[in-house]
Amino acid sequence: MPGGQAVPMTSIDVQDLTKEYGTRRAVDHLSFSVLPGRVTGFLGPNGAGKSTTMRLVLGLDRPTSGTATIGGRAYAALEEPLRKVGALLDAGAAHGSRTARNHLRALAATNRIPERRVDEVLEETGLAPVARRRVKTYSLGMRQRLGIAAALLGDPPVVLLDEPSNGLDPEGIIWIRELLRRLAREGRTVLVSSHLMNETASFADQLVVLGRGRLLADMPMREFIDARVQPRVRVRGTDSRALGNLLAEHGIEAAEGEEGRWTALDARPEDIGRLTAAAGLTVLELAAEEGTLEQAYLDLTATETEFAAAPVQPQEA
Amino acid sequence: MSFAPALRAELIKIRTLRPLLWGLLAVLAATVAFSALAGLDDSADPDFDPLFSAFFGVSFGQIAAITFGAQAVSAEYQGGALRVSLAAVPGRGRWFLAKTVAIGAPALGIGLVTGVAGLVVGTSVLGSRADALTWAEELRGVVGCAVYLMLMALFAAGLAAVLRSGVATLSILIPFLLIVSFVVGNASGSVADFLPDKAGQTVLHETWDGALGPWSGLAVTALWTAAALGAGAWCVRRRDA
Numbered sequence: 001m002p003g004g005q006a007v008p009m010t011s012i013d014v015q016d017l018t019k020e021y022g023t024r025r026a027v028d029h030l031s032f033s034v035l036p037g038r039v040t041g042f043l044g045p046n047g048a049g050k051s052t053t054m055r056l057v058l059g060l061d062r063p064t065s066g067t068a069t070i071g072g073r074a075y076a077a078l079e080e081p082l083r084k085v086g087a088l089l090d091a092g093a094a095h096g097s098r099t100a101r102n103h104l105r106a107l108a109a110t111n112r113i114p115e116r117r118v119d120e121v122l123e124e125t126g127l128a129p130v131a132r133r134r135v136k137t138y139s140l141g142m143r144q145r146l147g148i149a150a151a152l153l154g155d156p157p158v159v160l161l162d163e164p165s166n167g168l169d170p171e172g173i174i175w176i177r178e179l180l181r182r183l184a185r186e187g188r189t190v191l192v193s194s195h196l197m198n199e200t201a202s203f204a205d206q207l208v209v210l211g212r213g214r215l216l217a218d219m220p221m222r223e224f225i226d227a228r229v230q231p232r233v234r235v236r237g238t239d240s241r242a243l244g245n246l247l248a249e250h251g252i253e254a255a256e257g258e259e260g261r262w263t264a265l266d267a268r269p270e271d272i273g274r275l276t277a278a279a280g281l282t283v284l285e286l287a288a289e290e291g292t293l294e295q296a297y298l299d300l301t302a303t304e305t306e307f308a309a310a311p312v313q314p315q316e317a
Numbered sequence: 318m319s320f321a322p323a324l325r326a327e328l329i330k331i332r333t334l335r336p337l338l339w340g341l342l343a344v345l346a347a348t349v350a351f352s353a354l355a356g357l358d359d360s361a362d363p364d365f366d367p368l369f370s371a372f373f374g375v376s377f378g379q380i381a382a383i384t385f386g387a388q389a390v391s392a393e394y395q396g397g398a399l400r401v402s403l404a405a406v407p408g409r410g411r412w413f414l415a416k417t418v419a420i421g422a423p424a425l426g427i428g429l430v431t432g433v434a435g436l437v438v439g440t441s442v443l444g445s446r447a448d449a450l451t452w453a454e455e456l457r458g459v460v461g462c463a464v465y466l467m468l469m470a471l472f473a474a475g476l477a478a479v480l481r482s483g484v485a486t487l488s489i490l491i492p493f494l495l496i497v498s499f500v501v502g503n504a505s506g507s508v509a510d511f512l513p514d515k516a517g518q519t520v521l522h523e524t525w526d527g528a529l530g531p532w533s534g535l536a537v538t539a540l541w542t543a544a545a546l547g548a549g550a551w552c553v554r555r556r557d558a
Contacts, residue, residue: 055400055557055558058400058404059403059404059407060403061558062557075404075407076407076408078407081404081405081407082404082405089397089400089401090397090400090401092395092396092397093396093397093398093400093401094398094401095334095392095398097334097335098330098333099333102329105333106326106329106330106333107401109322109325109326109329110322110323110325110402110405110406111322111405150401
């Protein structure tokens with residue numbers, strides 16, 4: 001029991017973490033927490049430091065400075081760590097000449113995980129029919145599933161997955177989305193890195209965004225999108241001109257699109273619906289256009305690039 | 318965390334890789350085959366040593382032994398396997414010790430089988446020329462053969478952990494064993510006596526004339542192996558995985 005502790009027993013806490021490889025700083029004074037009960041999407045372009053951060057959390061790389069802990073303890077200090085933290089880092093980690101089942105058996109033995117769990121996770125990841133085949137015969141998607149099976153082996157309350165949907169087919173992508181949602185619902189701490197926006201948007205509750213090793217954002221996904229992308233309303237009627245005039249009369253900024261469709265900025269569909277009804281206009285289409293994670297992310301990186309480029313940009317007169 | 322689960326896992330890893338099992342079998346096959354061939358050569362050599370003739374094949378069997386040791390370690394350096402291993406067993410010293418025992422134990426086992434088989438086949442090919450061997454000398458040969466093959470497998474394992482590559486390890490060790498020892502090795506009574514293979518193989522001879530006896534020779538090989546394993550353990554502990 002946490003017993004009044006501020007830190008939940010299964011949160012991942014990264015504190016002022018820095019990792020340098022030679023002169024290159026892969027992770028730069030990074031601080032954030034990943035809390036249980038939700039899926040945290042770990043975003044950033046390739047090379048932003050997501051994988052490095054995960055390796056640091058798992059005690060595989062040594063930080064230059066700062067700390068990474070799980071439930072307040074360093075990973076290396078955990079007893080039978082696979083029962084507390086499950087991780088997928090590289091899909092190619094299982095030896096090609098070994099069968100999936102034997103790969104998991106050896107892994108289970110390290111943490112005294114009963115062999116029945118091996119068959120359970122093989123079943124859960126859909127690998128049971130091919131479990132006795134050698135891994136070199138597997139497709140990338142099957143190797144990913146094996147990596148996820150390994151992560152789930154110890155039924156851990158904390159799960160870290162690095163780009164788990166790489167190489168998965170469309171069914172696999174839906175499967176991983178539902179798996180992640182379920183793990184969070186069960187109260188686990190789930191950190192999932194990706195560089196694919198639409199996909200992350202489909203499962204994440206919380207976002208941690210990195211850019212060149214630094215923290216760019218750490219907030220609920222909805223908040224992140226709403227803060228960066230103005231909600232818009234799309235409206236189309238039989239009389240496009242009247243509709244435009246109506247919006248203008250009420251001070252709603254709007255742009256006319258194709259086929260007499262108007263896109264109103266900074267408005268709610270409820271308001272526009274009432275206005276058109278009061279004016280007696282026939283509305284054929286009225287829909288809220290919510291901002292996407294991709295738009296929000298691009299807005300963030302655009303401001304970041306601007307910020308980063310500012311010192312070299314010549315001052316305009 | 319205790320040592321036994323880590324060791325159990327490493328033993329499973331060795332058992333479940335077919336190339337490693339073939340490597341162990343090759344130790345037996347190469348040693349016995351080349352010992353038998355050596356025994357067939359009955360030209361009168363003044364340096365003829367019946368015990369070493371029976372164990373002559375060890376020079377070839379050891380190639381399979383080092384291949385086994387190097388491969389067992391280098392498998393961890395492919396595709397991020399080491400990260401999975403160390404995430405499961407974060408105590409790196411403990412993990413490397415488990416790996417070492419899991420390589421050493423089967424190598425010693427196959428070494429004993431190889432020793433017995435080599436001796437039986439070797440002496441029966443030699444016929445009356447092996448009659449002078451005492452049972453104590455034969456026992457020393459069998460035990461020495463087993464320990465020597467284990468030490469060579471572990472020597473390669475330690476080196477592979479330093480180099481993080483089986484190919485690099487074998488491309489250093491095999492030329493070393495095949496060329497350096499055969500060429501420099503004949504200059505007996507020199508520094509060459511203290512090379513890991515030369516020193517350890519003294520135990521396979523009925524008579525010796527260098528600075529090292531059978532057990533002191535084996536001890537020198539053990540020191541080489543300990544040094545390689547120590548360097549390997551240091552690298553595993555210090556490096557980012």
